[in-house]
Amino acid sequence: xxxxxxxxxxxxxxxxxxxxxxxxxxxxxxxxxxxxxxxxxxxxxxxxxxxxxxxxxxxxxxxxxxxxxxxxxxxxxxxxxxxxxxxxxxxxxxxxxxxxxxxxxxxxxxxxxxxxxxxxxxxxxxxxxxxxxxxxxxxxxxxxxxxxxxxxxxxxxxxxxxxxxxxxxxxxxxxxxxxxxxxxxxxxxxxxxxxxxxxxxxx
Amino acid sequence: xxxxxxxxxxxxxxxxxxxxxxxxxxxxxxxxxxxxxxxxxxxxxxxxxxxxxxxxxxxxxxxxxxxxxxxxxxxxxxxxxxxxxxxxxxxxxxxxxxxxxxxxxxxxxxxxxxxxxxxxxxxxxxxxxxxxxxxxxxxxxxxxxxxxxxxxxxxxxxxxxxxxxxxxxxxxxxxxxxxxxxxxxxxxxxxxxxxxxxxxxxx
Numbered sequence: 001x002x003x004x005x006x007x008x009x010x011x012x013x014x015x016x017x018x019x020x021x022x023x024x025x026x027x028x029x030x031x032x033x034x035x036x037x038x039x040x041x042x043x044x045x046x047x048x049x050x051x052x053x054x055x056x057x058x059x060x061x062x063x064x065x066x067x068x069x070x071x072x073x074x075x076x077x078x079x080x081x082x083x084x085x086x087x088x089x090x091x092x093x094x095x096x097x098x099x100x101x102x103x104x105x106x107x108x109x110x111x112x113x114x115x116x117x118x119x120x121x122x123x124x125x126x127x128x129x130x131x132x133x134x135x136x137x138x139x140x141x142x143x144x145x146x147x148x149x150x151x152x153x154x155x156x157x158x159x160x161x162x163x164x165x166x167x168x169x170x171x172x173x174x175x176x177x178x179x180x181x182x183x184x185x186x187x188x189x190x191x192x193x194x195x196x197x198x199x200x201x202x203x
Numbered sequence: 204x205x206x207x208x209x210x211x212x213x214x215x216x217x218x219x220x221x222x223x224x225x226x227x228x229x230x231x232x233x234x235x236x237x238x239x240x241x242x243x244x245x246x247x248x249x250x251x252x253x254x255x256x257x258x259x260x261x262x263x264x265x266x267x268x269x270x271x272x273x274x275x276x277x278x279x280x281x282x283x284x285x286x287x288x289x290x291x292x293x294x295x296x297x298x299x300x301x302x303x304x305x306x307x308x309x310x311x312x313x314x315x316x317x318x319x320x321x322x323x324x325x326x327x328x329x330x331x332x333x334x335x336x337x338x339x340x341x342x343x344x345x346x347x348x349x350x351x352x353x354x355x356x357x358x359x360x361x362x363x364x365x366x367x368x369x370x371x372x373x374x375x376x377x378x379x380x381x382x383x384x385x386x387x388x389x390x391x392x393x394x395x396x397x398x399x400x401x402x403x404x405x406x
């Protein structure tokens with residue numbers, strides 16, 4: 001995807017292609033999707049660390065920086081969850097256009113919403129990564145204590161319990177991230193894919 | 204602002220400081236504000252060109268990529284104009300945190316809204332640039348034919364005519380961008396400021 005010619009820069013608006021030449025890697029979105037507790041955030045942090053150590057320009061969008069900022073006016077109703085993913089998709093599009101590798105870590109349970117984001121991003125630049133972990137293991141991890149609250153009926157519409165999770169049909173990558181998983185090994189599977197797709201370069 | 208020590212990178216979440224070391228420039232926001240037709244967009248494009256030619260990581264947020272994307276659900280009512288700037292502020296904050304120099308080109312007529320964005324962004328990273336151009340010149344330029352429509356009462360609440368523009372009280376920079384202005388010269392005033400503030404380095 002990246003072009004090896006010299007930087008040819010013109011007056012006027014800088015394009016994604018100009019930015020990719022400056023960065024020496026492509027601008028793409030790594031969209032991590034999966035149940036709460038499946039390890040999306042940990043995996044995205046590990047992948048970002050590996051990429052950053054190679055001098056790649058990355059950014060993570062997650063609940064921490066989105067739900068407390070841009071989307072703090074949104075509830076967890078069906079309409080607002082849809083709007084949540086729509087806005088994240090639009091911001092993701094901007095980061096991709098800026099030539100970054102943007103990693104997103106959101107449950108994003110509905111196929112229609114994820115496909116909407118895919119439709120926003122230029123062809124080949126939306127990499128859907130299904131972080132596959134069985135519900136029992138996710139619930140055992142319960143990093144934020146959310147399953148416990150949901151089981152006590154303190155949270156309605158909880159993905160995996162009272163609300164469905166729609167697995168991706170054709171994700172670019174599936175990471176099995178169950179019990180006794182090796183985070184670094186799994187992160188390297190993502191790196192392998194980016195090398196194969198010529199999104200980043202070896203070295 | 205940028206730190207000249209070697210890249211020291213740790214496991215875990217990458218910080219703005221890590222990104223600034225990788226990029227060799229600071230992450231800041233250049234917030235261009237002024238009347239419609241004052242030249243905010245042209246100036247931001249020119250500044251970006253100059254920065255990009257120095258290998259600096261930049262991105263422009265403007266009506267083109269925001270009003271047709273993230274904020275396409277918003278009208279021009281008072282409440283929605285406020286929400287428009289709020290969302291742009293939150294996205295700007297993410298780009299600054301990602302270590303980029305993000306340039307924004309929006310009329311943003313209300314002091315309160317601009318000050319809200321300033322409050323979101325870490326100290327010293329919000330550079331407010333007032334693009335000062337008299338109304339008559341803006342109306343003569345009328346690049347999008349909006350003044351004509353507003354004079355024909357086809358647009359309500361038009362900044363400068365039927366809705367106020369509140370000039371910044373203490374902007375980091377004022378660019379006089381009236382008739383016979385030299386865009387490149389004005390863009391270089393912005394570059395000078397970034398050098399003075401140690402946001403970018405000479406060379």
